[in-house]
Amino acid sequence: MQAFDFFNTLPNQLQKSILARTKHLHLAQGELLYEQGDAFASLVLIKKGKLSVYRHHETGQTLTLYTLDESNNIDVSSAGMHASCIGSAKADEQSEVLIVPLTDIYRLLSKNSDFQEYLFELFMQRNASLAQAMEDLRFKTLDQRVYDWLKQRHVSSLSITHEEIANYHGTRREVISRVLKKFELQGAVKLSRNRIEMIA
Amino acid sequence: MQAFDFFNTLPNQLQKSILARTKHLHLAQGELLYEQGDAFASLVLIKKGKLSVYRHHETGQTLTLYTLDESNNIDVSSAGMHASCIGSAKADEQSEVLIVPLTDIYRLLSKNSDFQEYLFELFMQRNASLAQAMEDLRFKTLDQRVYDWLKQRHVSSLSITHEEIANYHGTRREVISRVLKKFELQGAVKLSRNRIEMIA
Numbered sequence: 001m002q003a004f005d006f007f008n009t010l011p012n013q014l015q016k017s018i019l020a021r022t023k024h025l026h027l028a029q030g031e032l033l034y035e036q037g038d039a040f041a042s043l044v045l046i047k048k049g050k051l052s053v054y055r056h057h058e059t060g061q062t063l064t065l066y067t068l069d070e071s072n073n074i075d076v077s078s079a080g081m082h083a084s085c086i087g088s089a090k091a092d093e094q095s096e097v098l099i100v101p102l103t104d105i106y107r108l109l110s111k112n113s114d115f116q117e118y119l120f121e122l123f124m125q126r127n128a129s130l131a132q133a134m135e136d137l138r139f140k141t142l143d144q145r146v147y148d149w150l151k152q153r154h155v156s157s158l159s160i161t162h163e164e165i166a167n168y169h170g171t172r173r174e175v176i177s178r179v180l181k182k183f184e185l186q187g188a189v190k191l192s193r194n195r196i197e198m199i200a
Numbered sequence: 201m202q203a204f205d206f207f208n209t210l211p212n213q214l215q216k217s218i219l220a221r222t223k224h225l226h227l228a229q230g231e232l233l234y235e236q237g238d239a240f241a242s243l244v245l246i247k248k249g250k251l252s253v254y255r256h257h258e259t260g261q262t263l264t265l266y267t268l269d270e271s272n273n274i275d276v277s278s279a280g281m282h283a284s285c286i287g288s289a290k291a292d293e294q295s296e297v298l299i300v301p302l303t304d305i306y307r308l309l310s311k312n313s314d315f316q317e318y319l320f321e322l323f324m325q326r327n328a329s330l331a332q333a334m335e336d337l338r339f340k341t342l343d344q345r346v347y348d349w350l351k352q353r354h355v356s357s358l359s360i361t362h363e364e365i366a367n368y369h370g371t372r373r374e375v376i377s378r379v380l381k382k383f384e385l386q387g388a389v390k391l392s393r394n395r396i397e398m399i400a
Contacts, residue, residue, distance in 0.1 A: 055335050063338050065331050076324070086324075086331040106316050109309050116306050123323045124276070124286075130330035131265050131286040135255050137337040138263050138370040170338040 001098060003047060004073070006108075006115040014111055023099040027051075027091035035088045041102040044068070044075040049095025051075075053087040054167070063170030066129050067092070074122050076105075145169060146179050147188070150198060158196045201298060203247060204273070206308075206315040214311055223299040227251075227291035235288045241302040244268070244275040249295025251275075253287040254367070263370030266329055267292070274322050276305075345369060346379050347388070350398060358396045 001007045001019055010018070027033060027049070034040040036056050044051075046068050053075070054064040065087045068075050075089070108115050136145055146169060150158065166176045180196065183189045190197040201207045201219055210218075227233060227249070234240040236256050244251075246268050253275070254264040265287045268275050275289070308315050336345055346369060350358065366376045380396065383389045390397040 055331055057335060057339050059339065061339070063335060065334060076320070086328045102320075106313055109316050110313070111310075113306055113310070116309050120276070120302075123327075126327060127323075127330065128286045130327065130334065131255055134265060134330065134334055134337060135257060135263060135370075137334060139257050139259065139261070170335075 001045075001100075004045060006112060006118050009114055010108070010112055014107070018100065018104050018108070021101055021104055025097050025099060027095045027097065029091055029093050031091045033089040033091065033097065034085050036085055038085045040085050042076075043100045043102065043105050044089070045098040045100065046070055046073040046075070047096040047098060049097075050092040051089050051095060051097075052092050052168070053089045055087045055170075057170065061170050061172065062167045064168045065133070066126065072125070074119070076102075076119075076123070142169065142171065142175070143179055143182070146176065147183065150189070150196065156198050158198070159194060160196065161194050201245070201300075204245060206312060206318050209314055210308070210312055214307070218300065218304050218308070221301055221304055225297050225299060227295045227297065229291055229293050231291045233289040233291065233297065234285050236285055238285045240285055242276075243300045243302065243305050244289070245298040245300065246270055246273040246275070247296040247298060249297075250292040251289050251295060251297075252292050252368070253289045255287045255370075257370065261370050261372065262367045264368045265333070266326065274319075276302075276319075276323070342369065342371060342375070343379055343382070346376065347383065350389070350396065356398050358398070359394060360396065361394050 001015070001022060007015065007018075025033070033044065033051065048070065050067060050069040052064050052067050054062045056062055068089075105119075109119065136148075140148070146165065149165075149168070162176045162180065163173045165180075166173045169176070180189065180191055184191050188199055190199055201215070201222060207215065207218075225233070233244065233251065248270065250267060250269045252264050252267050254262045256262055268289075305319075309319065336348075340348070346365065349365075349368070362376045362380065363373045365380075366373045369376070380389065380391055384391050388399055390399055
């Protein structure tokens, strides 16, 4: 917990009691932290790694709602106590997370105004990112969404399967393969087995 | 403020100081409360009426993110202090709202655990509704979205223009007119000037 700024501003006694109730989890790549519909009333702090929170659809396809990493490191899975998780959280790579029960969060909110503001900002960032994702889904084509998503990774070469890209964007593998093939013909990417090289 | 349960549980002195800083606004139909991008760091409590929070797109089209009414009566427009509104809020009908500055909200959070839990639930409901809207945008056709939306109004007859439906769903008036015409041919609705009658 000491890695998180707000925590260090708390009174010593409160720090101790929160630490005593915090679980430290190591997740392997692909491991699930919680599932859509679960009652998992906890704050999730990402210490290391990357998680995706994604939505299941009755067709078996999935759509990523948002991702979590160290820069964007807190997730409230299902506050309050009676709500259920809006998606499933899976580790995209080996990750380390801290789990703090919501009851402790309520205590934190009472004692620490920095933490209140931090958590509010976080909720609003989540809302803003979901709103942007809605706008993109409505006004961008799948081609544009996939292309922008590849560009946003800021890497020249990406090790990923077409299946994984499909799961992110809520579509099927064959559709993504067609989109990527089109990008290749346009000279924007170069494809090899489970690897995409960005050219343009 | 007395119309809101959590408020009545607060100490008298706190109630008074919040009331002194709460603004009571009457909005005419079509009136804007805040605009996308505004810094409007307040809690908005809906006392009466209905508001839509919608997203502007560069094409001039708009997409409704969520709606607010008495049953779902609190909106945090742009918490924290530094964030900007994710959409514009407009009164769909004559409405009455209370505006509480965020600084007072932080005080409320410290003093009242019911309010904490209430606000957390609210944020999660908002997240859940945005996630559902993302899923619908991805996996439902526009026809299905418009049809489900009409059904969800639970009215046999609806006074609304095609333009208004288009603004809700992020599309153009002509597209909605075509969709409704198709519904009419299928015997699901009956159309007259600015009115839709549900049949099926």
